Amino acid sequence: MHNRRAVVVGAGVAGLASAIVLSKLGWRVALLERRERLRGDNLGMLLWVSGVRALRALGIDATLDAGGTPVNRFELRAEERVEGSFTSAVLGADDGTPSVMVHHAVLYETLVSHLGRDVEVYPATQVSRIDLVDLAAGDATRRWDADLVIAADGIDSPTREVVAKGAPTVDAGVVAFRATIPAHRAPERDSDAVEMYGPDRRRFGYGDLGQAGACWWATVPGGMRPESPQIQHELINRWFADWPSPVGKYIAATRPSELTQQAVRFVWPMPSSLHYSDGNHGVVLMGDAAHGVAPILAQGGSLALEDAVTLGWALRRSPESIPDALHAYERARLARIRRVARLSRRAHVIASGGPGVTRGLLRAVPDTWLSNRATSLSDWQPPRLSSAHADSGRRG
Numbered sequence: 483m484h485n486r487r488a489v490v491v492g493a494g495v496a497g498l499a500s501a502i503v504l505s506k507l508g509w510r511v512a513l514l515e516r517r518e519r520l521r522g523d524n525l526g527m528l529l530w531v532s533g534v535r536a537l538r539a540l541g542i543d544a545t546l547d548a549g550g551t552p553v554n555r556f557e558l559r560a561e562e563r564v565e566g567s568f569t570s571a572v573l574g575a576d577d578g579t580p581s582v583m584v585h586h587a588v589l590y591e592t593l594v595s596h597l598g599r600d601v602e603v604y605p606a607t608q609v610s611r612i613d614l615v616d617l618a619a620g621d622a623t624r625r626w627d628a629d630l631v632i633a634a635d636g637i638d639s640p641t642r643e644v645v646a647k648g649a650p651t652v653d654a655g656v657v658a659f660r661a662t663i664p665a666h667r668a669p670e671r672d673s674d675a676v677e678m679y680g681p682d683r684r685r686f687g688y689g690d691l692g693q694a695g696a697c698w699w700a701t702v703p704g705g706m707r708p709e710s711p712q713i714q715h716e717l718i719n720r721w722f723a724d725w726p727s728p729v730g731k732y733i734a735a736t737r738p739s740e741l742t743q744q745a746v747r748f749v750w751p752m753p754s755s756l757h758y759s760d761g762n763h764g765v766v767l768m769g770d771a772a773h774g775v776a777p778i779l780a781q782g783g784s785l786a787l788e789d790a791v792t793l794g795w796a797l798r799r800s801p802e803s804i805p806d807a808l809h810a811y812e813r814a815r816l817a818r819i820r821r822v823a824r825l826s827r828r829a830h831v832i833a834s835g836g837p838g839v840t841r842g843l844l845r846a847v848p849d850t851w852l853s854n855r856a857t858s859l860s861d862w863q864p865p866r867l868s869s870a871h872a873d874s875g876r877r878g
């Protein structure tokens with residue numbers, strides 16, 4: 483296995499985690515990223531316990547290494563009332579592993595610092611072709627031959643259409659604004675994390691990032707706004723002017739330059755396949771390139787990490803055969819990503835029904851129903867090799 487070459491397209495969470503996994507298995511890895519610098523975003527994100535477990539399988543502690551803050555309670559509110567909450571019983575695991583809020587840039591840096599020496603990073607490299615006959619990926623002028631190409635190039639990945647036709651992206655009909663506020667300016671903390679539902683499909687959430695400060699996120703109906711950050715900040719102020727405290731405090735504490743605007747889209751239906759193989763080489767989809775789920779349940783980052791860990795398991799299980807490994811990866815992932823995608827899409831549709839629908843449903847469903855759904859999101863465990871496969875892996 484020592485001379486196997488992998489090309490990873492895209493250095494997001496999925497691409498970095500895949501490069502870490504492959505280099506640990508002794509592969510030579512070329513990591514191709516179109517951006518000029520490898521750098522995370524100034525955003526907070528919730529990493530569910532499954533993502534925390536996947537990070538641990540990569541040798542990274544979400545709290546100690548990536549600066550994550552445990553979330554023991556995540557409240558869902560309409561007006562000032564708490565309509566439901568996910569508590570540590572659901573957000574965490576029996577073994578004490580918590581879900582965490584992490585600063586994306588800190589998580590990103592941690593992943594970069596875990597890249598092995600055999601990973602060659604090529605920033606400012608926009609991959610424009612993947613040659614399936616003599617497997618390789620290339621930009622306008624260069625070409626990287628490979629035994630395995632990992633398409634981790636995000637939700638707009640052209641490779642998804644090649645591997646599995648008929649898995650388009652759907653516009654969610656809302657746009658998201660997110661910001662991170664440094665600790666010295668952050669409003670006083672009233673909960674680990676909160677999400678509020680208001681009129682017109684508007685949502686506002688906030689969370690504690692510990693030493694990294696606090697973060698908030700908001701969605702409003704419509705598409706991407708063309709205005710300057712200054713005007714966007716004023717608009718957000720207006721859209722959420724009559725919302726209960728502390729919404730206004732979070733917006734007021736934010737500088738326009740700290741705002742990030744993001745389109746909200748998701749892949750639907752899910753791809754029927756996650757890989758292509760021929761001879762003893764192949765192409766595999768990872769992260770948003772494979773499944774880009776609706777972000778309302780904050781699952782995308784965790785799924786991307788789970789994908790990478792599962793690919794590592796599959797390659798250890800079938801060290802001699804890339805096609806066998808990719809089949810095993812696909813078998814292990816498809817049911818899970820379909821379930822998470824279905825739940826995420828359903829939650830998006832419910833939240834799109836307006837506050838009356840959301841509030842009514844939150845009141846109507848028993849806590850146990852919410853808990854069961856949330857548990858089914860977080861119950862993923864890194865796959866383990868059977869003793870027979872572990873032995874053959876050692877021989878291989």
Ligand SMILES: Cc1cc2nc3c(=O)[nH]c(=O)nc-3n(C[C@H](O)[C@H](O)[C@H](O)COP(=O)(O)OP(=O)(O)OC[C@H]3O[C@@H](n4cnc5c(N)ncnc54)[C@H](O)[C@@H]3O)c2cc1C
Pocket residue numbers: 491492493494495496497514515516517526527528529530607608609610634635636637658744745746747768769770771774777780781782783784785786
């Ligand atoms: C509003 C919103 C809120 C979210 N909140 C959360 C949350 O709280 N928790 C959570 O877990 N997830 C959340 N997500 C989802 C999460 O951000 C994504 O699922 C995750 O970042 C996917 O990582 P990825 O590596 O697959 O893709 P990306 O992060 O999109 O990375 C793809 C990389 O590929 C590069 N690339 C693209 N094309 C090329 C090319 N041709 N050549 C070379 N490089 C290329 C890109 O520059 C990029 O670096 C949220 C998403 C949104 C939109």
